[in-house]
Amino acid sequence: MKSGVSKLSELLSPEQQYLTPIFQRPYSWKEDQLSPLWEDVKEQYNRNFDATKSAQPRSHFMGSIVVAPDPQPDITKPRHLLIDGQQRLTTLTVLLCAFRDCLWEEGSQEAQKLDRNFLINESQDTEFQLKLKPAPTSAHELRALVEYREVTEPRGIADAYKLFYRKIEELHEDHGEQFDSEILRSAIVNQLSFIIITCDPSDDPHQIFESLNATGLSLSQSDLIRNLLFMSVGQTADAIKLHTDSWLPAMFWMETSTKKDAAKQMDDLFWADLIRQGEIGLTRENIYSTYKSFSERKNRLNSSGNAKKEILRMSALATPYRWLVDSKQFPGKTQGSEAVRRTLRDLQTWGTQPALPLLLELADSRAVGLLTDKQFSDCCQYVLSFFVRRALCGVPSNNLNRILFGTVDCIRASKEGGLLVKDLFAELSAENAYWPTDADLIERLPELNFYNFGRGPQRRLVLDSLELQRSGKERADLDVPGISIEHVMPQTLTPAWIKKFNVGKAEAIELHQQLVHQIGNLTLTGYNGELSNKDPERKKQLLATSVFRLSDEFKTVEWTPEGIRKRSITLAKLACKVWKGPAPESQGIAGRY
Numbered sequence: 001m002k003s004g005v006s007k008l009s010e011l012l013s014p015e016q017q018y019l020t021p022i023f024q025r026p027y028s029w030k031e032d033q034l035s036p037l038w039e040d041v042k043e044q045y046n047r048n049f050d051a052t053k054s055a056q057p058r059s060h061f062m063g064s065i066v067v068a069p070d071p072q073p074d075i076t077k078p079r080h081l082l083i084d085g086q087q088r089l090t091t092l093t094v095l096l097c098a099f100r101d102c103l104w105e106e107g108s109q110e111a112q113k114l115d116r117n118f119l120i121n122e123s124q125d126t127e128f129q130l131k132l133k134p135a136p137t138s139a140h141e142l143r144a145l146v147e148y149r150e151v152t153e154p155r156g157i158a159d160a161y162k163l164f165y166r167k168i169e170e171l172h173e174d175h176g177e178q179f180d181s182e183i184l185r186s187a188i189v190n191q192l193s194f195i196i197i198t199c200d201p202s203d204d205p206h207q208i209f210e211s212l213n214a215t216g217l218s219l220s221q222s223d224l225i226r227n228l229l230f231m232s233v234g235q236t237a238d239a240i241k242l243h244t245d246s247w248l249p250a251m252f253w254m255e256t257s258t259k260k261d262a263a264k265q266m267d268d269l270f271w272a273d274l275i276r277q278g279e280i281g282l283t284r285e286n287i288y289s290t291y292k293s294f295s296e297r298k299n300r301l302n303s304s305g306n307a308k309k310e311i312l313r314m315s316a317l318a319t320p321y322r323w324l325v326d327s328k329q330f331p332g333k334t335q336g337s338e339a340v341r342r343t344l345r346d347l348q349t350w351g352t353q354p355a356l357p358l359l360l361e362l363a364d365s366r367a368v369g370l371l372t373d374k375q376f377s378d379c380c381q382y383v384l385s386f387f388v389r390r391a392l393c394g395v396p397s398n399n400l401n402r403i404l405f406g407t408v409d410c411i412r413a414s415k416e417g418g419l420l421v422k423d424l425f426a427e428l429s430a431e432n433a434y435w436p437t438d439a440d441l442i443e444r445l446p447e448l449n450f451y452n453f454g455r456g457p458q459r460r461l462v463l464d465s466l467e468l469q470r471s472g473k474e475r476a477d478l479d480v481p482g483i484s485i486e487h488v489m490p491q492t493l494t495p496a497w498i499k500k501f502n503v504g505k506a507e508a509i510e511l512h513q514q515l516v517h518q519i520g521n522l523t524l525t526g527y528n529g530e531l532s533n534k535d536p537e538r539k540k541q542l543l544a545t546s547v548f549r550l551s552d553e554f555k556t557v558e559w560t561p562e563g564i565r566k567r568s569i570t571l572a573k574l575a576c577k578v579w580k581g582p583a584p585e586s587q588g589i590a591g592r593y
Contacts (some may be wrong), residue, residue, distance in 0.1 A: 003197045005194040008092060009189040011065070011196065012118045012131050018082045018089065019070065019133045022230055022243040025223050026137035027090050027156045034160055037091060038167045044187035045171065049180065062088060062192050068199040083199070086134070090142065093119065093132050095188060097145040099162035102172070103181060104148075110181060118189060119146050136244060137252070139586055200349045221287035222266035226251075228292060228312070230309035242311055250315035253322065268356060269321050273314070275357035276412070320363030323349075324356065336373035343380040345512045350462050355383050356401040358408045362424075364498060379424050385579035386428050386435050388462070391454060392575070393436040393444040395593050403433050429582035437588035446568035450483070451517035463524055463550065465578045466571055470549035478524075486525040488539065488559060489516055496535035498550065501561060511561050520568030523551045 040060050064084030082089065096118050103111040116122055120129045134142045141157040144150070151158040172179045219227075233239040254266045267287055274282050274290055282290050295301045300310045305519075323330045327344035330337060352359065359380070364374040390397075407427040416418035428435050438442070453459060463485060464478050489497055489512065498508040515521055527545060534542070536559055543554040553570070557563045582588065 002173075003195055003201075006194055006196045007190050008194070009118070011194065012189075014117075014578055015078055015121050017079045017121060017133060018067065018086075019079055020082050020086045020090075020135045020138075021227075022135060022240055024082075024086050024135045025219075025226070026135060026286065026306070027087065027141075027160075029087055029156060029160060031159075031163060033087075034091065034163050037095075038164065039345055041095070041187050042167075042171060044191045045184050048179075048183045048187060048191075060192055062194050064195040064197055064252060066197045066199065069201055080141055081199075082132075085194070089132055090134055090157070091160060092188070092192070093142065094145060094160045095164045095362065097143060098161050099168055099181075099188065099375070100592050101148070101531050102165065102168045106524055108165075108181065110185070112437065114185070115146075115190065119183065119294045123199065123448075137242075147157055161429075180411070191284075205263050220263035220267055221284075222263065222270055223292075224288040225291050228288075228295075228301070229307060229311050232301040233304050233311065236304075238308070242308060246312055246315040250318035254318075260341055265325060267361075269314075269318065272319060272321070272357040272360045275405055276361045276408045278409065280401075285348070310491065316367070317360075317364060320367040321360055323363050324359050332373065334373065336377065340373050340380070343377050343384060346461060346465070347380060347384050349457050350384065350387055351455070351458070352383065354397070355387070358404050359383065361408050361412060365420060370415075375417045375421050378421055381580060382425055382428055385581070386433075388579045389436040389441055389581065390434065391458070392448060392462070393440050393589060393593070394448070395589055399434070403428075407433075424582065429586045431587050433582075434589050435582040435586060438573075438581050440588045440590060441581070442569065442572045443590075445572040446565065448519065449517045450519040451487070451522060462519075462575070463522065466574050467524060467550045469574055469578050470552070476547045476549075480526065482526050483524055484522050484526075487516060488521050488523060488543065489536075489564065491516055494535070500536045500559065515561055515564045518564060518568050519571050520564040520566070523554075524548045525551075 040062075044060055053437040063085070065088070066083040067080035068083050070079040070081060091099055096114055100111045100119070103114070119131060121131060122129070130143060130146055132142070133139070138157055141151050141155060144159065145161055151161065168184070171184070230239060230243065230247075233242065249267070254269075267284070271282060271284065271287050272290055274287065274294060277294070279294055293308065299306060301307045323344060325348070327341045327348060330341050330344060332340075347355075347359070360382075362371065362376060362379045365371045366373070371379070374422075407424065410427050411420050411423050414423050427433065450459065450462075467478065469477060493509060493512045493516075497512075498505055501508045501511060503511070523543065523544070523546070525548065527542070540554050540559060543551045546554075553563070553567050557567065
């Protein structure tokens with residue numbers, strides 16, 4: 001391995017080309033990384049602009065770039081695999097494009113010089129013209145910029161280009177007629193320096209890649225795994241086809257997601273897959289190291305052929321995993337597939353992270369045809385009911401991982417769909433799983449401070465589900481904006497409500513504190529503001545005309561403490577129908593929690 005310091009102008013010298021390996025992630029720098037880079041360039045410009053002729057320009061260190069020999073060398077075309085530093089080199093290429101286009105707009109001949117010297121190799125054929133050949137996920141955008149074509153996709157490279165173009169225009173405006181494009185060019189290509197590390201053919205580029213991630217955006221655990229997989233296959237035509245035809249279509253929705261948790265989604269896939277294969281001691285911090293050692297033990301990456309099989313396996317697994325992240329992606333137009341989508345949506349709303357390995361095992365079983373839609377829906381309903389009942393009954397979550405990870409291990413041995421469903425139900429009904437029975441739920445839910453329980457989406461899911469259970473086929477639209485949870489007896493106790501209780505003020509205050517947040521005192525409404533602190537009789541009249549069946553009791557029941565308690569029990573019994581309980585012989589949680 002050799003190393004040396006190089007300027008950008010030397011890095012992009014004539015006929016050089018840098019190939020981004022297919023395992024590299026898409027371009028992902030945002031303004032948080034782009035703006036500091038521009039400030040570095042601007043600082044160099046201002047220092048040179050204000051310096052005397054005798055002053056020596058100072059270099060600004062940009063970190064390291066690791067390259068490896070092209071596995072298909074051509075002595076007439078100096079080509080290098082870009083192992084580390086592709087985000088920085090791509091960013092600087094985009095900066096040069098923005099600078100060139102500003103010069104072009106001014107009619108400067110310097111624009112063409114930037115093209116010839118730093119962006120393209122004119123003497124090469126189309127494949128080798130770009131000095132930086134990016135990963136497939138970014139190739140279209142970068143080539144469009146270099147070729148003076150507009151980039152329309154609202155993605156990273158286009159955003160970086162717009163930012164740099166705006167910053168250059170602002171710098172020009174700040175200096176007016178004294179703006180010197182040659183000083184800016186020099187600041188970019190002559191005063192930004194790198195340590196260039198060149199691997200020998202005998203070096204392991206991936207090991208170097210793992211240890212040199214100190215600058216730019218930190219790699220996620222899944223970034224490292226992807227790199228390991230494709231490095232194990234090699235930079236071959238087959239690998240490129242594998243990436244284009246299998247990996248990219250399966251993983252692209254995660255790799256290019258604009259969501260802040262995009263990296264977490266991909267990490268979660270590998271985490272859940274490792275857990276379901278028995279690596280139950282896994283933590284979020286050691287996903288990559290665990291995957292690497294697990295793969296070595298299983299000989300999954302010991303040859304190019306085995307690495308290809310592993311890439312195909314993970315690519316296939318991404319589809320059922322996507323169902324768990326976005327229920328709309330589950331295929332089918334039947335009643336059965338719609339039932340699956342509803343249950344997956346409810347699981348996503350509730351939040352069942354500890355169950356992800358179990359759900360991934362179930363989804364994968366559905367994807368390969370082991371489970372039917374009905375069986376998959378039933379299994380997901382068991383998991384959802386397990387979570388909801390435990391939460392409503394106040395069962396602590398500190399033993400969930402042990403229960404659910406053990407359940408995955410048990411059902412993996414099931415070779416037939418019906419048996420898998422039975423095995424799952426039996427495991428969740430076991431004595432040490434603490435799945436509350438109907439008796440547990442009817443006892444605990446009426447006493448729960450429901451309004452302050454869990455998260456807002458969880459409370460809405462419970463009330464929405466109870467509403468749907470009562471409604472049958474004629475249902476109110478629960479997705480209409482403005483629907484909220486309403487306290488029937490208001491949170492602020494008024495004289496009219498004290499009188500309604502027919503007790504002394506002190507006792508009324510005590511009853512109010514006990515009952516105001518219980519589920520029996522809550523309903524759904526689109527008129528929260530109009531109801532507010534209305535007196536009991538007026539509120540009863542308004543709620544009696546509600547389209548929500550959850551408010552049916554207000555047509556007949558007097559809203560006294562006894563009426564609230566009675567309705568809490570009624571809703572608890574209704575909840576037993578919504579969320580199935582464990583096997584009849586189950587001990588539940590009575591006397592144990």
